Amino acid sequence: MKTDVYNIQFFFAGFVLVALLVEIVWANVKKKSVFNLKESLGNFGIFIGNNIMKPVSLGWKYMVFDWISQFQIFNIPINVFTVILTFFIAEFGFYWYHRLSHETPLLWTLHHTHHSSMKMNLTTAVRLNWIGAFVSPLFYLPFVVIGFSGDVLLICVALGLFFQYFLHTEAIKKLGLLEGLFFNTPSAHRVHHGSNEIYIDKNYGGALIIFDRIFGTYQAETEKVNYGVTTGFFSNNPIKVNFLPIIQYLKGNWKREKQRIKEQKS
Structure with missing residues (x-):
């Protein structure tokens, strides 16, 4: 089973390059400004780091x-x-891990990496925090305790992530009656990456959109999406993109705790 999961993820890594070439051709033919060279290189740097680990x-x-x-x-x-x-x-499990990664400040410092991209293209899909790969499995442990096979669960998670790769694109427009029905779509995921007020904290689903429907977090794409985080451009440096948000968070907490202790002593 370990070999199966590794092969699935290895296949995913190879398919990234093929699909990306198709998207680049599409962007050039249609003259779409969906790529930023520095950002894409930064995304590849993050992708390489994840594969090394x-x-x-x-x-x-x-x-x-x-x-x-x-x-x-x-x-x-x-x-x-x-x-x-x-x-x-x-x-x-992915829905709740993803949702908590937006609603919990500490987890957001890791998920911030993915959302700090100012463009939406297939390189954005691999802009995933290096530490996050060690945190996400913990959210699936209750299902193993219930009795589900850990091996099968990991393969299902890998397949879900593989599906999500194709959601990070503007090449596929809205899919009519399929939107918001069962499977997640590029349109729905563009909404998730939007910093527009109406789009914030919406469409957490992975391969499926049904849990957003059930828990009331679904939002259709109704206006042009402004990508990135609400604070604007962050960085194209893979090291900063991965670690600066959590460093800033911990530093801020340390300062607040230091001030609290100082006030107690005064």
């Missing part, structure tokens, strides 16, 4: 899943039905 992050996922499996309440068998159910469970 892939053996470690993948090993970490299996380690925590293997450890938690000793506490399983049930032993859910692996068959067609439970594999499909596991995919839905993985999507449910």
